[in-house]
Amino acid sequence: MDNFHRLIEINSHKEQQYKYQLFNWRSELYDTNDNTYFLLAKFALLNKLKIEQINGFFNQYFFIDIYKLNLSEHRSLKYFFSICSNKAYIQNTLITKNYDHLNILGIPLIHDYYVNTCHQEKIIRYCPECIKSYKLPEHASLKYLDRCLFHNVKFEIFSCNHRVIRLNERSVKCYIEFIHTICPNFPSPQTEKYNVPSKFSLVLHDLDKWNFSLKDICDRKLGKHLHTFKNMDLIIPERCVHFILVKELSLPESLREFVIQTNAIRKINSLSISENSSFSFFEKFTYFQFSALPVVYSSFCYPHRKNEASFIQSLLSFFDELKLELINKNEKFWYLHENDGIWTSSDSKSLYCGALIHDLLIDWLTELWLPPLYTSTRSRRLQYFNSFHLMNEDLIKSTMFTPVKSNISENKIDTLFSFNRVNFQEFSMPKFSSEQMLALDSMCDELVKSYIHDARVWLNRIECGEKPDHFPPKSRALLSLQKVQDQYRLFNVQID
DSSP, rough: OOOEEEEEEEGGGGGGGSSEEEEEEEGGOTTTBBBHHHHHHHHHHHHTEEEEEEEHHHHHHHHTTSSOOOOOHHHHHHHHHHHHOOOOOOOOGGOOOOTOOOOETTEEETTTTTTTTTOOOOEEEEOOGGGGGTTTTTGOTHHHHHBBBOOOBBEEEEEEEEGGSSSHHHHHHHHHHHHHHHHHTOHHHHSSOOOOOOOHHHHHHHHHHHHHHHHHHHHHHHHHEEEEEEEOOOHHHHHHHHHHHHTTTTTOOGGGGOOOOOOOEEEEEEEEEETTTTTOOOGGOOOOHHHHHHHHHHHHHHHHHHOOHHHHHHHHHHHHHHHHHHHOSSSSSEEEETTTTTEEESSSSSSSEEHHHHHHHHHHHHHHGGGGOOOOOOHHHHHHHHHHHHHHHHHHHHSEESSSSOEEEEEEGGHHHHSSSSGGSHHHHOOOOHHHHHHHHHHHHHHHHHHHHHHHHHHHHHHHTTTOSSSSSOOOOOEEEEEEEEEEEEEEEEEE
């Protein structure tokens, strides 16, 4: 039955000749599991009100800006609609706990509805069964879920046209556009009654409880994220988060059939690089110092401790492997013109058509790991060693490195290097204990193996007939350094 509630001055200026205006609402349009923006969109369409009129009303009487909802305002709006519908409001922890800083191995975990409370997404996920009764459950926005918890059917996707929607109106207008398209008969009453099967009440409760405790679970199993050494290819990180949520973070058994299944993840493992609780070496470095650490440390290891640093030996062995492959190869040589990015194929390796693909891989890995061996063009050498100089300065600031050369101006950097490995001069030297070096060796070993794996996969695909379309090889793994209780662990997530 319709409920009519008295409000003041919410209609257009023309209609404000009446002191009291009525707005319309129907009790069956409210559901405690509905998305807040979806409720606002139904309210707007039912009363044929513009968004600014609705925002003006909630701003005036409840001090709520529907364009910029925070979590408290989401709850207040849900409570408002429950009162208008004469139904109880059940406070749902899906929208009451904020995980602003929650990440999974360095990848932000974004639950669009209750973290990014100002909806800016280009898509709306919905259940085709729920929408028959004008319902849009909150859990549809949790992207690691593949299916509706109420009907066990796959979510469908509606794409918003953001180009025709002003930025501050997207949060509600997307849902209005969604209703216009998916529910063309709205606001005609639906004959189909919306019932949640009792067996799904437990599933929803488990999801609610698990989400509420997710930060504690992440802290206990994955620890504090310190640094990400490699980022995977563009689309993969989100799928990687889904995999870790499902496989590694104790997802309740009742939810497993509803989550997104992916075969992209090949394996996840972790390497303990220190078991000494007093070993706080890695926490001394800032983000930029972490980025500089592998290349500066490896440039020290090559001339001073090459034989005992296994990651240096792995690199050199891979270089020998690439050179041997090139010697034995007799057809289809790929070259890259680095100035214009054009790939050329030739049957001759003596014909100059650009940089040979095997040489490109060697130069790329050398540039990343072994500055003493780097022998590219002079202009590129100067650019690279300028960057290398800045990396050294960053690590000197950490007090874990000591400068070898001081007050070096940029125009003199080039003269410090004859680009002959015998005459390589260092900018800084590490002040590491033997234990710290062993920890760094094991960490760098995992990093180098991952880079070599990326190179092999990329080269194998080209040898099997694929045309190169990018360089360097895209990452096939995520490598994240975490502090788990009193241990440092390097997590390695590999994909196919």
